[in-house]
Amino acid sequence: MMMANGGFFMxxxxxxxxxxxxINIHCVAAGDGPLVILCHGFPESWYSWRxxxxxxADAGYRAIALDMRGYGGTSQPEMISSYNLSKIIGDVVSVVNALDEKQAVVVGHDWGGPVAWYxxxxxxDIFRAVAVLSVPYNxxxxxxxxLILTKMMAENAGEKEYYRSYFQEPGIAELDLEADIRHSMLGFFYSVSGDIVKDxxxxxxxxxxxxxGESMSSLMPIPNELPHWLTQEDLDHYVKAFQSSGFRGGLNxxxxxxxxxxxxxxxxxxxxxxxxxxxxGExxxxxxxxxxxxxxxxxxxxNLTEIIKMEGAGHWLQQERPEEVNEQLLKFLAGL
Known part of the structure; x- marks a missing residue:
């Protein structure tokens, strides 16, 4: 029986x-009450909502954290087009229906943000409220x-490579990131956390x-010590998940x-x-x-209730600042 950072047992x-x-959609559930669906981003899993x-659950909600399409225990369809936004939103809607629920609050982070917004x-009729971390609504x-968005992104990057452009050609980013999954995961987490500035x-x-001309993983800074919000056990969980699934689903x-x-x-x-x-995060x-x-x-x-900027934080908000995120999320839910 494994204990996570917050003191609860897995x-x-x-x-x-x-x-x-x-498809098969793997999810992790806690509690009973009004439904709250939690959607993670790249490169993550349900575990980001630990x-x-x-x-x-303690506050009286039925919380469901998904392994999104292409990740963890959820199916990884072969066709690239199987990962378009319509299909992913269809996954979330279908989960609500499969749980015999009529409505839910949808919460998203990173790529899960656009999923939640849209x-x-x-x-x-299904999603009665929305809360998003780290990606504003467009x-x-x-x-x-x-206009081709990926072409525009590449042109706007000028003499540099942009990570979303780097991810476009099938096989290139997979080969890079899967060569050393532990290095890649720690590099991702550290590079866009608040710690990169603090340090x-x-x-x-x-x-x-x-x-x-450079590989993305070779340029990721690796800290001498893990950030305070990421334990070795946490990192091991992500490494094991991506050793099983690879990065292709998320990249798609x-x-x-x-x-x-x-x-x-x-x-x-x-x-x-x-x-x-x-x-x-700031x-x-x-x-x-x-x-x-x-x-x-x-x-x-x-009907935007609040915009919360967390000073000193980076991209992985619900992991870097769990207490603050929980406080704001519970306050929001209580007001519905």
Whole structure:
């Protein structure tokens, strides 16, 4: 029986496989009450919500943390197109239905953020509220037919490589990241955490750019000691998960970026009217947290309750600052 950072026993959590939306979806559950669905990002798993599951359960909620499509114990379809946003939102909707629930609050971090935002946009009948960490909301907008998002990202990077562009060609990032999974995972966690600034490795958070011609993993700084919020046991969990699944499933999410405008086009002019909460870290530049993007949500989300900026924190907010995230999340849920 394994104990996590928050003092709860892993054995107290319920692991379950749900056949939904044509695939197997692995999830971890805690508690009973109103449903809260937790969606992780890249490169993570349900385990990123280990600090939230018991707190939500203790507060009277039914908390369900998913292994998202392509990750952990969830299916990893072969086709790249199987990882487009419509299918992933379909997974979340199908989980709610499979649990015999009518409604849920959807919470997302990193790639789970757009999943949460657009789930709330597309299915307000199911998702009664939305809370997101680290990736601000971008409403659907008109995009010229000839505009290819991945091409635009590469051009905007100029003489540098942008990590989302680096992930596009199948096989390249897989070969790089899977050569030493422990190094890659620790590099990801450290590079965009608040610790990279605290330790004076960088003066500001990393924005995802690096020199062309270099492998991404070779440029990831590795700390001499693990960050205080990441134990050896935590790191071992992630390493074991990606030794089993590899990175291909998660990378395929990035390979569907060009499909986003078409998927979102029917919802141009539609508003998320449900209560919304946004939290982000001071040093998180990887998720698009420029001030103008964050503050624009006060206009685009009419029922945005709060924008919470956590000083000194980076991208992995629910792991770096679990107590603060839990406090804000419970406050938000209590107000619904």
């Amino acid at each position: 054995a107290d959590l319920t692991h379950r496989d749900i056949q939904a939306n044509g 600090h939230q599951l018991p707190i939500l 789930s709330a946009l597309m299915r307000p 409403p659907p907008m008109q995009v010229p037919e000839e 004076r490795i960088r003066s500001i958070g990393w924005d995802g750019h690096f020199p062309k 999410w990035y390979r569907n970026i060009d499909s986003l405008p078409g998927i979102l086009a029917p919802f141009i002019g539609t508003t998320i009217n449900q209560p919304a909460l946004y939290m982000y 040093h998180d530049l990887i998720g698009g947290n420029e001030e103008i993007s964050v503050q624009s949500m006060r206009t685009t989300l009419p």
